[in-house]
Each structure stands twice: as structure tokens, then as C-alpha cells.
Amino acid sequence: MMSKARALVCAAPVLLVLAVLLFAPLATMVFVSFVRRDPSGALQWGQFSAASYLEIFYERDFLTGRYQPNANYLNILNRSLIYGGATTAITLAVGFPAALWVAALPTRSKNVVLLLMTLPFWTNLLVRLYAIIYILRDGGPIDAALSYMLPGFRGLDLLYSPVATVIGLCYSNVLYMIMPIFVSLERIDRDMVEASSDLGANGWKTVIYVLLPLSAPGIVAGCILVFVPCLGSFIGPELLGGGKTMILGNLIEAQFGELRNWPLGAALSTVLLALLLLTYAVQRVINAKGVTL
């Protein structure tokens, strides 16, 4: 048995890294969110208020100085949740069959396919986003193909729309859905699949009644890995949505950037973090109940 003191010494480097790189920045973020900001935008260190949190939900009337409900930021939050949810649903619908297909491949081709799937992610995100812009733009390959097939076709006008934003989010996140599902499918004993088909289940039934429930932990992990970054992403929505459809990531980025409202940005980040911790708690509950699905 290791003594407590020794265990502490052994864990010290990890604790130090966590403290400096994780807890300190988070604490700073929460701290800044409570710092008072004077009307000119300058931070008054040492003075605190919860005004930034209030600002998320209310708007201060210039003339009366009273707070009135303001749904602007809530709308943005709402839109972020919808985009994130849509992206999660679409990547799940695409990712589960893909993971199933990869898991069923023979070992050698499996490794090749996994490599091919990760290959695009070795390229810079901006480059990949510009590639998508090229594909989606008016008169791009999609429009060209469609107008070739359907004479008189006017173009989808896809680019700079919510659809384009979600397409971009799906494209840049789908691998985070496939991987955890693939790993949990890989762990399922082959005998389970054979037993299911032996007992009279065809392929579909085996997927629904055996593979889907047994890979639930991977599915939940994949959903979180996709949903969470969606809420915070800002480059994709900025470029593909044409800056017209702001989501939480853009909003926060703007507070720290051109709007110079650090406390509001920090408060929004803190709310986002709280939301993410909530999804994590949901995952815990689902996993704990996972066996009884």
C-alpha cells in the first residue's frame, strides 16, 4: 500500500498541470464574468457585479435605466441548441451505419478505411471549410450537377444559409460520432451477433435489439463529442452561414473581440460550461441505466 503522502508526491505533476492549465483559466473566466464594467467598456478590477449575467436575459433601457427582458441572446442560445441538436442527429444517423460497416470489415481493410476517414482531419479546418464553400456556392458542383439533370433548375442557394452551417458542422464533427460508436461495436462479442441470428433475428432485428443497446455508451459519448463542440464552434458558422446566423460560439468570440465586453463573454462561457456539465450529468444517468435499457 502506498502512503497518502507518497501518493500525493506521485500525483503532483498531474495535479499541477490540471491546476495551471484547467482550473486557473476556468476560475479566471468565472472571475471575469463578475467584474464590473463601466459604460465606456473599461473593466473595473476589484469591483464586482452580476450585471453580465443579467445582461444575458435583460436589456438596460438607456433612458430609464430599467432592465427589460431581452430575448436576443436567448434566441442565439436557442439557435445554437437547434443547430447542435440537428448536427448530432444527422451525424448519428450517418455515423452509426458507418461505424457498423467499418466494424464488420476484415482487419486489414478496416485499418485502411479508418486511415482514410481520419485523413481529411490532417488538413487545416479553414482549408476544408473553403472547400465546402466551393462545393456549396452558386454555380458550384452541386448546382451544376442538378441543373444538368433538371433543365430550368435555378440553383439551391445553399451557401450562407442555416443548412450550409449545419452541413459544415456535420462534416467537421462526423468522425467524433463514428469513432466512439465504432469502438463500442468492436467490443461486442461476435457470439452475441451469432446468437441473435441463431435465435431467429434477421440483420435489422439484430441491429435494433442487440447492437444498438449494446453500443449505447458509444452512442452517448459520440453525441456529447459532437453536440458540445457545436455549441462553441464559430469559424464554420461564420464562414458558411455568412455571419448572418450567429450562434453561441460567434457570440462569445465577438464579446472578446470587436465588442470588447469581456464580462459578458465570460458570463456566456460560464453558462455554456454549465450546460455542458448538465449534458455530462445526463450521460452519467444514461450510462448507469444503460444496462437496463
Added chain:
Amino acid sequence: MIGDTIMGPRRSPDVPGARGVAGRAAKGSTASAIGVEWRAITKTFPGLREPALADVSLRVQAGEFFTILGPSGCGKSTLLRIAAGFEHQDTGSVLVDGSAVDRLPPHHRPINTVFQSYAIFPHLTVAQNVGYGPRMLGWSRPAIAARVHELLHLVKLDGLNDRHPAKLSGGQRQRVALARALASRPKVLLLDEPLSALDFKLRSEMRGELKRLQLELGTTFVFVTHDQHEALSMSDRVAVLRAGRIEQVGSASEIYDRPCSRFVADFIGETNLLAAQRVGGDKYRLSDSDILLVAEPLDSATEVFLAIRPERVILGGAETALLRARVTNTVYGGADRMIELALPGGQNLRARVDAGSEAGSQLQPGDETGVTLPQDAIRVLPP
């Protein structure tokens, strides 16, 4: 040749393949119905030179408890997997109830399997596991519930319906696997070494259970094992498989008492194999001075092996016995004692004697003793 392996060589006419089944089969109209048949199956796995199965033909009677016995890697599991539809044979055909099932996917074959790993679904309760087959086949809810109840009673797991597999003991999991495989009333039940994961005591208990179940249900059981005790204690008939080929098919006592090859004699039970030459008629020479008489000489070979079970060797009677041997070692085994002997020609012989008998209690290493090998206890085997 194929007919010979199907029916088993030298099968005595009074044993119609399936002893335990004869009475039950007679009650039905089809006295000789075939449960499952492998017809000239060959299978070579890609990348391997030796075939896993080479022209294997077996015919299992309906309602029979049939065991495929062989060392690991002999192809016995492959035979089951081909019948279940998990593997495909290169040539040959599998028939259930007289009709070929080769083109049917596993979920359309009236065959269920008890897996070596049990393969119980961890996310389903005991009742859901047992009801899985009927549910997939579209039974009504009440019918499924009734069947689950019936089977859990049959395997003595009453009241465990809502238990999760993680909270079951090894023996209980085994019973769940058995109940699940039987639930949708398959015509044939395949059991792939189902007892190998259990401890010794549970294993012998389950042997009796399995046999009872099989007699009660009348389902055709095809049991695969490398354990000769399992094979001998439960089976109506046993097929001994070696390197993808059938060595012998017969009842347990036929296989034990009348092995047809050195492999079978050696693999099942303990046996003495003595090199000998035929010197004419029923006389075989062990060494210069020792000539033995056997009941059934073998015409096809002169250089042969004589097989005799240790418990059939008679010690004592130094004056009257044909052979004399020197005791090299004795090993106490509780009820009996194994006496290891050296014959004058240099060959070794083991004799199992009652621990309480004269030979068992008195013989010491170094002693000389008379040895009698009864004519009818000696099997002459080709080299």
C-alpha cells in the same frame, strides 16, 4: 465408405444407433427419422493447407443424444457452425428432417445453438433472454410469457425472470443459455462445449441435467466436447473426430470396448498399446518368448498394436499365467491402484487393480508377478 462412417463400423445389430431413443421413436410413426445429417462435408479455411473437415458424413437420428468427440482443433466446432449456418462448407450438404438447409441463413434454420461462451445478452433480463427466440419469430406476448415460464421451470431457474445476467452464477448462466436455445422449439439443439467453463462438481451435475432434459423434450441434441467422460456418460452415440476426419461412430460402450484405431483407443480412456506381430491364426508375438491368443485377429496387417484397458489386465498366478512381468511402480488412486509393469520384451504395461485386492495391496516395485491378458479383452489395431 461413406455408409460405413455414417452407420459406424462394426455396429452390432441389436443397437439401432440410438438406444435411448428406440422406445420413443417407436411410439411415433417414423422409427428411423433423421434429425440432422451432414453429407460429405468438406471445408478448408482460407490460408490453411490442411482441410478443417475432409469428407465428413454423419447421420443423427431424431431424438438422439449424439456427441462429437475430438481433441481441440479437430474440426468439431466447425461442423456445428456449418449446421447452424455461421460457416459455409466448400462442398457437401446439411439436412434437417430430410431437407437441405444449405441455402437458409442462420435465422431461418430450425437449429439453435448453446454457445461455449453462453453469449447471453447482457442488456436483457433472464426472461427477455429466454424469450428472445420466440419474440423474433413473432410469437404473441402471452405465448412468449408462458414459454419462458415453462422453460425456466424446466432448467430450475423459477423466479429469476427479472434477474440480470451480470448477477447470475456460472451455472445459472449456463441454464439460461440452454433455456434460451430451447425456447423456440428447435428441431435440433447444438451444444458447443457448454460445460467447459464450469467447475468440476457443477459439470458432473449438469451432465445429468442435460441428459434428463434431452429425454424429457425428445429434441435431437448434438453435443461437441473434447471431454471423453462427458461423451461416454451422456450420449446415445459418439462420433470420434480427428483432424477433420471421422475415426469411429458408435455407442459409448462400442467406442470404449471396441475402438477401431490406435487414436480412438488412446484418446478415450486409458489403454495399453503393445506392439506385436501376427504369427498365424489368432497368435500374436509380443517378444521372442511371449505369444498371445486373441479373440478377433486382424487380417489386414501383420505388424499391429494390441490394445488392452488397464482394468482388464489380471495380475497374479505366477505359475499359471502366460506372461511374467516386473513391477516398476505403483500409484495409489483411492479405490484402485495403478500397477506399472515391465514385460520381458521391454514393453510397458499398466494394470488397474482394486486397492483392496491381493495384487493391489501387496505388490511392490521390484516384485515379479504373473500377467494374464484375457483373449476377449484384447483389440488388434492396425499400425
